[in-house]
Amino acid sequence: MIPLCIPEIRGNEWKYIKECLDTNWVSSVGSYVDKFEKDFADYLNCKFSVVTMNGTSSLELALRTLGIGEGDEVIVSSMTFISPVNTIRYVGAEPVFVDVCRDSFVMDVTKIEELITSKTKAIMPVHIYGHAVEMDLLKEIAKRYNLYVIEDATEALGSEYKGEKLGTIGDIGCFSFNGNKLITTGAGGMMVTNNEDYGHRAKYLSTQTKTVLENGAFYHEEIGFNYRMPNVLAAMGVAQLEMVPEFVEIKRRNAKFYNELFEKVKGIKPVIEREGTINCYWLYSILVEDEFGASRDQVIKVLKERGVQARPFFMPVHDMPPYKECRHGDMSITNEISLKGINLPSSVSITENEILTVFQAIKEISLKR
Structure with missing residues (x-):
């Protein structure tokens, strides 16, 4: 069988994972979690990366970071894996579907404006199969109507639009490291942004909104989420990213x-x-x-x-x-x-x-x- 798309594991994966096992740093705290976030941001030339347990959780985290929820609408492609659409519903918002371009299979940006209402809060372009959405026009529309842009770049790591890496052009970008993606951690994802407030907010939400008090106790001011990636998987991500x-x-x-x-x-x-x-x-x-x-x-x-x-x-x-x-x-x-x-x-x-x-x-x- 010639498979559709399988992982390529031939770098430092064994070495870095062995270090985690040798030192007992295998859970969601460890040096490779921090390194994976830093190296990923460096590769994309963006300011903040927040690692997650999968691409779906990174998309949901993006929506929650921007405060999108009940009564809001998000414009998204119907030609996509269902994850981005599901995450819109996870936060209580409603997806609004736009048609795609015949030559590139991505969102037809020229058809977005006719779908915008007072309830529209964001546009979620899906860079399907690695193709880039027409981001200049999309950003113009988003600015005109004061909308957020959340890039689903889960299939587009390494793709570019006019010299910028996909995932870094909108307000927030999301990636997946599923087993069939360009690089894999078995399961995993990453949310990226150049906005400092969004970066800190996303990290806070993704780690159970945990504040450690002076005596070591955990204090939680609001509802948070456990979207953390284990150190042992982050080690694999660091090795894969090198390739x-x-x-x-x-x-x-x-x-x-x-x-x-x-x-x-x-x-x-x-x-x-x-x-x-x-x-x-x-x-x-x-x-x-x-x-x-x-x-x-x-x-x-x-x-x-x-x-x-x-x-x-x-x-x-x-x-x-x-x-x-x-x-x-x-x-x-x-x-x-x-x-x-x-x-x-x-x-x-x-x-x-x-x-x-x-x-x-x-x-x-x-x-x-």
């Missing part, structure tokens, strides 16, 4: 190879990289157009028979039972590409021969039609 530039370079090289191959296949639309952006290509994606002669699901079935793991695009969240009653605009592009999109094997360790195997299987389908 990010190399991993992004490999991912981009593989995407270029995929693109060159698929340019020759009628009915397969390769992924694009918009001008002024750098895509980390967390997952390499294609659209199976009608002229290809076989459906997206037929392609996935054939790939599976050949030992190739592929995955369809995310199903639109606005069509799922918990969110069918939520407000949204015209979702025609979201509905269309959700039926045509495929994510192909994208591991850092994938070889050119394996990419050729994927390509040839798809090309043979077209030749039989």
